[in-house]
Amino acid sequence: xxxxxxxxxxxxxxxxxxxxxxxxxxxxxxxxxxxxxxxxxxxxxxxxxxxxxxxxxxxxxxxxxxxxxxxxxxxxxxxxxxxxxxxxxxxxxxxxxxxxxxxxxxxxxxxxxxxxxxxxxxxxxxxxxxxxxxxxxxxxxxxxxxxxxxxxxxxxxxxxxxxxxxxxxxxxxxxxxxxxxxxxxxxxxxxxxxxxxxxxxxxxxxxxxxxxxxxxxxxxxxxxxxxxxxxxxxxxxx
Amino acid sequence: xxxxxxxxxxxxxxxxxxxxxxxxxxxxxxxxxxxxxxxxxxxxxxxxxxxxxxxxxxxxxxxxxxxxxxxxxxxxxxxxxxxxxxxxxxxxxxxxxxxxxxxxxxxxxxxxxxxxxxxxxxxxxxxxxxxxxxxxxxxxxxxxxxxxxxxxxxxxxxxxxxxxxxxxxxxxxxxxxxxxxxxxxxxxxxxxxxxxxxxxxxxxxxxxxxxxxxxxxxxxxxxxxxxxxxxxxxxxxx
DNA sequence: CTCCAATGGATCGAAGGCGCTCCATTGCTG
DNA sequence: CAGCAATGGAGCGCCTTCGATCCATTGGAG
Numbered sequence: 001x002x003x004x005x006x007x008x009x010x011x012x013x014x015x016x017x018x019x020x021x022x023x024x025x026x027x028x029x030x031x032x033x034x035x036x037x038x039x040x041x042x043x044x045x046x047x048x049x050x051x052x053x054x055x056x057x058x059x060x061x062x063x064x065x066x067x068x069x070x071x072x073x074x075x076x077x078x079x080x081x082x083x084x085x086x087x088x089x090x091x092x093x094x095x096x097x098x099x100x101x102x103x104x105x106x107x108x109x110x111x112x113x114x115x116x117x118x119x120x121x122x123x124x125x126x127x128x129x130x131x132x133x134x135x136x137x138x139x140x141x142x143x144x145x146x147x148x149x150x151x152x153x154x155x156x157x158x159x160x161x162x163x164x165x166x167x168x169x170x171x172x173x174x175x176x177x178x179x180x181x182x183x184x185x186x187x188x189x190x191x192x193x194x195x196x197x198x199x200x201x202x203x204x205x206x207x208x209x210x211x212x213x214x215x216x217x218x219x220x221x222x223x224x225x226x227x228x229x230x231x232x233x234x235x236x237x238x
Numbered sequence: 239x240x241x242x243x244x245x246x247x248x249x250x251x252x253x254x255x256x257x258x259x260x261x262x263x264x265x266x267x268x269x270x271x272x273x274x275x276x277x278x279x280x281x282x283x284x285x286x287x288x289x290x291x292x293x294x295x296x297x298x299x300x301x302x303x304x305x306x307x308x309x310x311x312x313x314x315x316x317x318x319x320x321x322x323x324x325x326x327x328x329x330x331x332x333x334x335x336x337x338x339x340x341x342x343x344x345x346x347x348x349x350x351x352x353x354x355x356x357x358x359x360x361x362x363x364x365x366x367x368x369x370x371x372x373x374x375x376x377x378x379x380x381x382x383x384x385x386x387x388x389x390x391x392x393x394x395x396x397x398x399x400x401x402x403x404x405x406x407x408x409x410x411x412x413x414x415x416x417x418x419x420x421x422x423x424x425x426x427x428x429x430x431x432x433x434x435x436x437x438x439x440x441x442x443x444x445x446x447x448x449x450x451x452x453x454x455x456x457x458x459x460x461x462x463x464x465x466x467x468x469x470x471x472x473x474x475x476x
Numbered sequence: 477c478t479c480c481a482a483t484g485g486a487t488c489g490a491a492g493g494c495g496c497t498c499c500a501t502t503g504c505t506g
Numbered sequence: 507c508a509g510c511a512a513t514g515g516a517g518c519g520c521c522t523t524c525g526a527t528c529c530a531t532t533g534g535a536g
Contacts, residue, residue, distance in 0.1 A: 014407065016273070016286070017411055018294070019296055020262060020296060024493065025492085027258070041250070050515095056251075056254040056255070058257055058258060059257050059494090060495070061494090063493060065515080079513095079515095080513085082514080085513045106406070107408050111408040111409050114352065114357060114359075114406075117356065118352025118356050167344075168348040170348075171345075172252040262522080287482080287483065289483090298525070299524090299525090300486095300523070300525085317484060318483085319484045320530090321480090321481060321482045322483080322532075322533065323483045323532065324483065324484080325483095
């Protein structure tokens with residue numbers, strides 16, 4: 001009649017995980033940093049007005065402003081008052097991220113594999129509207145043209161664009177999360193020009209397959225692309 | 239220098255989504271209901287002690303107890319005091335779930351496709367420990383033996399077991415979430431014996447492929463299995 | 477029979493977060 | 507040059523949630 005609660009069924013552990021990601025303030029800061037680090041809001045770019053942001057994040061304006069004030073003091077953003085004022089992203093900001101442990105690395109890489117290969121396949125299987133096709137090509141061009149400074153930001157945007165192409169908000173959100181975790185890992189290893197060239201070629205293969213509507217090829221190309229990054233990370237962080 | 243915030247970049251929407259799932263109390267209730275509905279804690283089974291649960295859920299005991307009291311009044315659980323007391327799951331409880339809209343259906347089914355096919359492939363690609371192999375066979379047998387009353391619970395457990403077999407906590411958690419959303423959809427359509435037989439055959443194919451270590455076959459079998467459910471749902475809820 | 481350990485039950489003060497309202501600044505518009 | 511609109515800045519009272527502590531109940535252990 002009673003369960004063996006000692007080793008605790010892994011299914012239970014999955015369901016009885018923490019309900020809230022902790023402090024609302026910290027979580028808000030984390031989100032804003034995500035947007036900056038992923039390059040979704042580029043350096044110099046303007047964040048949405050506080051009233052809109054707080055509403056989107058489901059957080060009071062008071063809390064949002066506390067988060068923004070902290071980011072201001074840490075030099076990530078800058079606020080200007082008055083009409084046509086706003087909050088702006090300041091620097092490319094190379095913040096040191098905490099080094100994750102081995103289990104967390106495998107967890108991140110495995111979840112990433114499932115989500116990104118799935119997204120690539122699904123994007124290829126859909127009939128993409130012209131605007132989406134343009135966006136994909138644009139992100140690909142940006143990533144190819146990016147020097148070492150902007151590479152990871154444009155790379156993140158390209159991968160996010162693929163997720164968006166599936167028109168599945170949950171999938172995009174999940175992938176944005178895992179991407180943030182991945183960037184935390186990538187921050188700990190050097191960016192080698194040879195890898196960059198290699199990645200660009202793979203990106204082109206992936207996007208071509210998606211635009212061609214070849215789901216199998218898109219999945220395979222993505223899998224190969226991810227394997228490269230995964231091997232690199234395991235090598236540096238093992 | 240400023241962003242086109244009007245239609246709002248979908249990537250921004252993905253990042254600037256709500257920080258907290260709302261009320262801590264409601265979220266806690268939802269989690270407990272998940273555990274009950276997914277059959278992770280079977281009818282008559284005992285929940286972990288309040289102190290442990292509140293700690294796992296990252297919620298104060300006060301809040302957890304409020305949630306439990308609500309579930310008690312709705313007849314889902316029952317509490318007994320004293321040593322060897324505890325909180326126990328009461329009935330199979332057929333609660334009516336709110337009907338989701340069309341976009342939510344596609345969102346759920348698409349995310350599910352990405353996660354479940356990924357999980358099947360990854361589980362097959364791993365070298366599974368004996369205990370995991372046994373667990374998979376056990377869940378398969380339970381689902382096959384289950385009558386119409388217990389089918390969806392055992393089915394949920396089987397799919398969760400596949401996710402657990404990947405040894406990737408994030409993936410298991412994500413899949414548990416999407417499964418809950420799926421069950422909300424399934425609750426709105428009838429369970430047809432013919433589908434049940436068909437599903438059981440597909441389950442066997444999937445598990446066999448996983449135990450054989452045939453990743454490609456596992457993915458394909460899972461994709462076919464999901465297509466059946468998806469078509470059924472689209473048919474009934476379109 | 478007594479004690480004890482494990483569980484649920486209850487209360488209180490402190491902190492976090494929210495909704496609301498009003499203020500301050502700025503630059504375009506007429 | 508005066509007004510206005512859009513933005514950031516700041517304060518107040520309320521509700522939720524938390525952490526800690528103590529109480530109540532129960533059944534086995536000694």
